[in-house]
Amino acid sequence: MIAIIDYGAGNIKSLQFALERLAIPSLLTDSKAEIEKADAIILPGVGAFTDAMKQLRLLGLDEVIKTETAKNKPLLGICLGMQMLYETSDEGGMHHGLGLLKGAIRRIPDNVKVPHMGWNNLDIHQKLPLLKHVENGEYVYFVHSYYAAEGEPEDLVADARYSLSIPAVVQHGNVIGIQFHPEKSGKTGMKILKNFGEMIS
Amino acid sequence: MTLTKRIIPCLDVDKGRVVKGKKFQNLQDVADPVDLAKKYNDAGADELVFYDITASNEDRDIFVDIVEKVAAEIAIPFTVGGGLRTVADIQKVLRAGADKVSINSAAVKNPQLIKDAAEKFGRQCVVLAIDAKKVADSWHVFINGGRLDTELDAIAWAKEAEKLGAGEIVINAIDTDGEKNGYNLVLNKAIAEAVNIPIVASGGAGTIQHFADALQAGKADAALAASVFHYGEINIRDLKDFLQKQGLPIREVNEHDI
Numbered sequence: 001m002i003a004i005i006d007y008g009a010g011n012i013k014s015l016q017f018a019l020e021r022l023a024i025p026s027l028l029t030d031s032k033a034e035i036e037k038a039d040a041i042i043l044p045g046v047g048a049f050t051d052a053m054k055q056l057r058l059l060g061l062d063e064v065i066k067t068e069t070a071k072n073k074p075l076l077g078i079c080l081g082m083q084m085l086y087e088t089s090d091e092g093g094m095h096h097g098l099g100l101l102k103g104a105i106r107r108i109p110d111n112v113k114v115p116h117m118g119w120n121n122l123d124i125h126q127k128l129p130l131l132k133h134v135e136n137g138e139y140v141y142f143v144h145s146y147y148a149a150e151g152e153p154e155d156l157v158a159d160a161r162y163s164l165s166i167p168a169v170v171q172h173g174n175v176i177g178i179q180f181h182p183e184k185s186g187k188t189g190m191k192i193l194k195n196f197g198e199m200i201s
Numbered sequence: 202m203t204l205t206k207r208i209i210p211c212l213d214v215d216k217g218r219v220v221k222g223k224k225f226q227n228l229q230d231v232a233d234p235v236d237l238a239k240k241y242n243d244a245g246a247d248e249l250v251f252y253d254i255t256a257s258n259e260d261r262d263i264f265v266d267i268v269e270k271v272a273a274e275i276a277i278p279f280t281v282g283g284g285l286r287t288v289a290d291i292q293k294v295l296r297a298g299a300d301k302v303s304i305n306s307a308a309v310k311n312p313q314l315i316k317d318a319a320e321k322f323g324r325q326c327v328v329l330a331i332d333a334k335k336v337a338d339s340w341h342v343f344i345n346g347g348r349l350d351t352e353l354d355a356i357a358w359a360k361e362a363e364k365l366g367a368g369e370i371v372i373n374a375i376d377t378d379g380e381k382n383g384y385n386l387v388l389n390k391a392i393a394e395a396v397n398i399p400i401v402a403s404g405g406a407g408t409i410q411h412f413a414d415a416l417q418a419g420k421a422d423a424a425l426a427a428s429v430f431h432y433g434e435i436n437i438r439d440l441k442d443f444l445q446k447q448g449l450p451i452r453e454v455n456e457h458d459i
Contacts, residue, residue: 011272011296013269013297014298014300017298046300046322046325047322047323048319051320114397115399118204118399143368162203183276184300189276190276
């Protein structure tokens with residue numbers, strides 16, 4: 001069972017439907033007990049960094065996520081959920097994230113259109129189990145204005161080119177971040193979610 | 202490795218059915234929204250847009266059900282618009298599975314809605330739709346389904362909306378809508394050059410060349426169309442092949458059998 005953290009983020013239905021199609025059991029929850037019981041955690045995210053972190057802290061879920069992750073439980077952050085895994089973000093001032101990955105979230109520079117919105121292809125740097133059956137150059141759907149900068153080079157699994165390198169998939173042990181929306185990325189996204197399901201079973 | 206141009210079929214939904222009209226009038230029943238969404242997903246559409254064009258509250262509930270059914274069936278992003286007036290309205294469709302919301306008249310009447318929605322849900326999911334029509338030497342923003350001239354300058358409004366937090370702008374040229382004589386390239390280009398957020402051209406697609414024109418000369422990031430897809434006049438697969446041959450960055454259509 002995967003616990004999908006419910007902190008009032010936008011579109012979680014699509015993620016739930018995608019997991020359902022793959023027959024991966026999941027539960028949308030803000031209960032500490034359920035999160036502790038789960039085999040893995042997904043931190044979804046659509047929205048603004050400050051609001052989302054505030055909400056997580058208010059519900060006391062930031063601490064549960066940290067404690068459970070320290071026990072080696074797989075954690076997948078998607079889009080804003082990935083950004084929240086980092087130390088800090090510049091979005092709406094300087095704010096602290098969960099600090100599970102080293103690096104800072106910065107705004108995509110204005111020499112390209114922001115948000116980075118649409119289908120871009122993956123440049124795969126590390127062939128990890130999460131990207132099993134995913135070929136270099138496959139398209140995935142991005143929609144974001146901020147990106148993970150100054151991350152550890154060894155955490156970078158795949159990136160996309162949008163004027164600069166946008167970390168698309170990052171992994172540090174059991175902590176995984178995906179900047180695009182796998183649940184909205186057609187067949188490629190479904191393969192990645194399936195791989196995540198297999199990693200925890 | 203680059204961001205691709207997007208092809209977006211648009212589905213106008215009335216009382217649970219997809220309909221199509223010309224210049225916002227003479228609506229005709231076309232298809233079931235979920236069936237059509239699946240078909241476009243499989244054909245390689247990059248995104249979908251659903252506009253709720255119903256008026257009554259009961260019909261609005263039918264529409265939210267449809268949003269949820271679509272989210273269950275397809276694995277590409279979709280935008281929902283029509284009748285969204287408050288942050289609560291927006292939250293309802295996002296919760297049902299929409300990825301972005303499109304606001305039009307409500308944003309003109311209450312620009313703060315763009316700001317509030319962007320702060321709560323992130324600017325990436327706030328799409329501003331502008332219905333524009335040429336009046337004398339400028340383009341005016343029209344509201345209430347294209348019936349009311351606000352006398353607001355479309356380019357100035359686009360800039361203002363970007364500042365307020367809109368993450369994307371759909372430009373619907375009322376003059377060309379449903380005419381199939383091509384998108385309004387001049388208007389598209391003018392707005393694309395005035396803002397730094399993605400621009401979606403809408404209204405007037407009749408041939409595959411029109412799409413290429415919108416994405417090249419019109420400087421649009423995406424092109425939206427309805428009837429040419431609904432009536433099978435243009436096949437998305439052929440369209441994307443054509444655009445790719447024109448040198449445009451396009452996501453190839455392989456298998457989308459999810």
